[in-house]
Amino acid sequence: MPQWRAPTKGEHRWRAVAVVVATVALQLLLPNELVIRPWWLLPAVTGLLVIALLIVNPGRVSKRSPLDRTIALCIVAVVSVANAASAVQLVDGIIGGSIADRPGSVLASAGIVYWSNIVAFSLWYWEFDRGGPGRRATGDSRFPDFLFPQMTSPEFTSRNWRPTYPDYLYLSFTNSTAFSPTDVMPLRPWAKMTMMLQSAISLVIALLVIAWAVGSLKS
Template sequence: MEPQGVVGPAWRRQTRSEHRWLAVVVVLATIALQSLLPSEFVLRPGWLLPGLSTLLVVTLLLINPGRIGKHGRMERTVALFLVAMVSATNAASAVQLAEGILRATITDHPTSVLVSAGIVYWTNIVVFSLWYWELDRGGPARRASGTEQHPDFVFPQMSDPELAGKDWEPTYPDYLYLAFTNATAFSPTDVMPFRPWAKVLMMVQAVISLLLALLVVAWAVSALKS
């Protein structure tokens, strides 16, 4: 508890919750990118991901078109289901891409391989950014209510209040940056995971990103030699 008369940082007190619009835009843009994947890398039927994802996004916006509510259990359930569905679909695309590279069944389409790998890699970043955003301290609604005293992720601005203003608190772009740096460095950079689930989730993301990168590099070396 803060001493009387002392206002703590925004991430530790009750604040206004953030909008979901940026996350929705990123998800829809990523789904649009997924539509560019070759048919052999797409989970069948092809309309499943864009159709259900669009339906879930519309449902989220109908439930709460403004800021994320503090007690939106239905909203949170739909949001987590959307993230889980995109995660499963991208995992299927990654497996099919890896299988095509390992079995050398897609060597005649170098541009397709590189574009597909880039889309799967980016979607992996988006998927984990959404998981981090939805799970850290119980999600955006619970973070806004200030009910969780101990963070799952510690951002630099949280460990040293002098680095940011008193109204700073993590929002979706911070979690997108966390997912991006973890996917490219294969390890934490400036954001540290404190809870076991956060460490495991970051480890899983790093392993997936590393395997994708190694497979594409190995395929590129093999293609250059042939």
């Protein structure tokens, strides 16, 4: 059995929770045109779900718990919906001109939406690779959905290495910035399609902002 498949104590959830909370806080800075109204609804729902998750399991994700996983997936869904809505409104705002005349808003909003997109997809990868952090901790899942370099070159890492949330955040970041896989390869069809969708969203945002910037310089 590969070392990365061996059962572990599980990873702490606080890193993923901290990133989610920080991202929701950033989304509060978006202009009113780019958020679902009322503006406080999705942040409030996310906050309540995070509190519920920490009450159910404040420590390590050491086993597969239906309630734990349901709450976690609800958080991922809310973050994804909020980001999708902001991305659509950003595209509409740039094309339609509702925010195009405010350079600061365009650049700041694009940065927040871009980062939120990275976080949303990192959570999907983290929650679904080999059945999620709970199943990875128990070693129940045999085949990986993503192939990390440490899996093929174990001599370059410690024996206790397992993919944790920062690894999936890095995967999401590099996929968004390179518009393609880098050192982590998707193996399952869902992983490939999800990475393709993320790259497409990032590419659209980047191209629109670049086109807006070029147009602003010419005007």
